[in-house]
Amino acid sequence: MGRDSWAERTPGEQFCQLPPFDTAIMGKGTSFRRLDAFAKVAEDARIRTTSGGLVTLICFALISILITSEFLDWRRITETTExxxxxxxxxxxxxxxxxxxxxxxxxxxxxxxxxxxxxxxxxxxxxxxxxxxxxxxxxxxxxxxxxxxxxAPLQADDYCGPCYGATPPESGCCNTCEDVRDAYARSGWAIGDLNAFEQCEKxxxxxxxxxxxxxxxxxxxxxxxxxxxxxxxxxxxxxxxxxxxxxxxxxxxxxxxxxxxxxxxxxxxxxxxxxxxxxxxxxxxxxxxxxxxxxxxxxxxxxxxxxxxxxxxxxxxxxxxxxxxxxxxxxxxxxxxxxxxxxxxxxxxxxxxxxxxxxxxxxxxxxxxVRNKTFGGFLVGSCAAVGGLLAMATMLDRGVWETQKRLKDKKTL
CATH class of the missing domain: 2.60.470 (Acid-sensing ion channels like fold)
Structure with missing residues (x-):
């Protein structure tokens, strides 16, 4: 008696009857392939040329220069004013x-x-x-x-010099010539002849x-x-x-x-x-x-x-x-x-x-x-420089190769 029911089959029979992965998961297997932006080239189909090597060297040299420039720009310090x-x-x-x-x-x-x-x-x-x-x-x-x-004062320790009528200091004594001058200044008087005061003379x-x-x-x-x-x-x-x-x-x-x-x-x-x-x-x-x-x-x-x-x-x-x-x-x-x-x-x-x-x-x-740019700005600038140069190098290499190929075919004919 045949076991047509899926539930009546053994696990081994169930696994053998599963549909292919591409068909089960991706339909016919072409839906996601059309979206692949990173097309793969078979190793045997690659062609290496002298001009391509020269373009590659120039491209890497320019990439190094631009990344270095981006790095220096990131490290440069500027001053803002507020x-x-x-x-x-x-x-x-x-x-x-x-x-x-x-x-x-x-x-x-x-x-x-x-x-x-x-x-x-x-x-x-x-x-x-x-x-x-x-x-x-x-x-x-x-x-x-x-x-x-x-x-040091030239007088004895118990000396109390006169202030000659001028306003005395808190101590009440003018023991030095400078004290006399200060006393006269406080009184608003002209000092006159300094030798007229015994402190100044001594x-x-x-x-x-x-x-x-x-x-x-x-x-x-x-x-x-x-x-x-x-x-x-x-x-x-x-x-x-x-x-x-x-x-x-x-x-x-x-x-x-x-x-x-x-x-x-x-x-x-x-x-x-x-x-x-x-x-x-x-x-x-x-x-x-x-x-x-x-x-x-x-x-x-x-x-x-x-x-x-x-x-x-x-x-x-x-x-x-x-x-x-x-x-x-x-x-x-x-x-x-x-x-x-x-x-x-x-x-x-x-x-x-x-x-x-x-x-x-x-x-x-x-x-x-402040930094001239953020670290994120440095990464974005570096990636843009690398991507742009690689794209330009690819177009240049393709153009050179196509030109060489056409010239070669023309020469053969």
């Missing part, structure tokens, strides 16, 4: 200075800072060094701002001052200011706050000696930066040099600072600093100063010196290093 509002509050800004005054001694210079918030820093000494130099640039000595800073203060008459001075260091509009300046004589909070300089000594000793404010700005130094950035004032023969001459630099941040791909810590732009103004004060007025206020026509008036921009610049 502008944002500077939202920092309560921060202080560090200003790094290095200026050379060729024709005025260190003992005659003072550095003061004032800003619109009302903060005033008078005769700054902290973090500042003065280098005494001859007029041809040879170093004489490096010292702090005070003329007698290295000298310290030979005037003699020390006379030794520096023909010297120049380099001042270097850092000052810390509020991030608000303000100014700092190098001016002659002792500075102090006068009546009504006015900033006053004692020009008595400078006025008597400036013309005969040929003091003036010729200067060179060796360094001027607001914040940390960034590689490749140099402030527009650095290297600036000004010269004059007028003792009563005023230089003013108007500076606009912009907070700047540099971010690096190398993992190096970001640099927070400031860029700045500057415009300058200079004028002679000769004839504008009253020789009978020992103290001169800034608002009354100005005083001789070098002034830096700075303003803070509310905008912050962020300079960020």
């Amino acid at each position: 502008l944002v509002v500077d939202k920092t509050r309560g921060e202080r800004m560090t200003i790094h200075l290095n200026l050379t005054f060729a024709h005025i001694p260190c003992s005659m210079l003072s550095l003061d800072v004032m800003d619109v918030s009302g903060e005033t820093q008078i005769d700054l000494k902290h973090e500042m060094k003065k280098r005494r130099e001859t007029r041809d640039g040879k170093v004489v000595a490096i010292e702090t701002a005070s003329l007698n800073s290295e000298a 310290e030979h203060y005037k003699d020390k001052l006379g030794q520096q008459v023909n010297e120049g001075c380099t001042i270097a260091g850092s000052i810390h200011v509020n991030k608000v509009q303000g100014n700092f300046h190098f001016a002659p004589g002792k500075s102090f706050s006068g009546q009504g909070g006015q900033h006053v300089h004692d020009l008595n000594e400078f006025g008597k000696s400036a013309r005969e000793k040929q003091w003036d404010f010729s200067h060179t700005i060796n360094e001027m930066r607001f914040g940390d130094r960034a590689d490749g950035y140099s402030g527009p004032l650095e290297g600036t040099s000004k010269s004059t023969t007028d003792s009563f001459y005023n230089y003013v630099y108007f500076i606009k600072t912009v907070a700047t941040r540099w971010e690096f791909l190398s993992g190096k810590e970001a640099i927070e600093t400031n860029q700045y732009s500057v415009t300058g103004h200079e004028r002679s004060l000769a004839g504008g100063l009253d020789p009978n007025e020992p103290h001169h206020v800034h608002s009354r026509g100005g005083i001789p010196g070098v002034f830096f008036s700075y303003d803070i921009s509310p905008i912050k610049v962020i300079n960020r290093q």
Whole structure:
């Protein structure tokens, strides 16, 4: 009895009766073959030619060049710039200075800072060094701002020097010549003849001052200011706050000696930066040099600072600093100063010196290093270069081969 039913057949008989794979899975076996974009060429049907080998070498050389170019383009770092509002509050800004005054001694210079918030820093000494130099640039000595800073008091321990009617310090005693000068400054008085004070006479203060008459001075260091509009300046004589909070300089000594000793404010700005130094950035004032023969001459630099941040791909810590732009103004004060007025206020026509008036921009610049393209862009560019060159090489090789074949057949005929 025959077993026509599929279920009645043994497993072996069932397997033998399965339809062919191509017919069962792909119909007639031609549907998916028509979609094959990677046609196979039988090994025996391949033809290798000399021209094809030459095209292949050229193709691989060009592929190597293009992939190398893509790699270098991927590795190239560019810098993007972004502008944002500077939202920092309560921060202080560090200003790094290095200026050379060729024709005025260190003992005659003072550095003061004032800003619109009302903060005033008078005769700054902290973090500042003065280098005494001859007029041809040879170093004489490096010292702090005070003329007698290295000298111990010459009086006994229980000595309490008089202040000669001027406002005394908190201790109530003026034990050094510098104390007397400060007391007179607080009272708004001209110092007059230094030898009239016993402290100055014992310290030979005037003699020390006379030794520096023909010297120049380099001042270097850092000052810390509020991030608000303000100014700092190098001016002659002792500075102090006068009546009504006015900033006053004692020009008595400078006025008597400036013309005969040929003091003036010729200067060179060796360094001027607001914040940390960034590689490749140099402030527009650095290297600036000004010269004059007028003792009563005023230089003013108007500076606009912009907070700047540099971010690096190398993992190096970001640099927070400031860029700045500057415009300058200079004028002679000769004839504008009253020789009978020992103290001169800034608002009354100005005083001789070098002034830096700075303003803070509310905008912050962020300079960020980025790759010229992403790694994905590098892969896409490389694949496009390889694919395009291979396609062009294939067409070129085919054209050369067809040309050679036709020429050969024509020659045979």
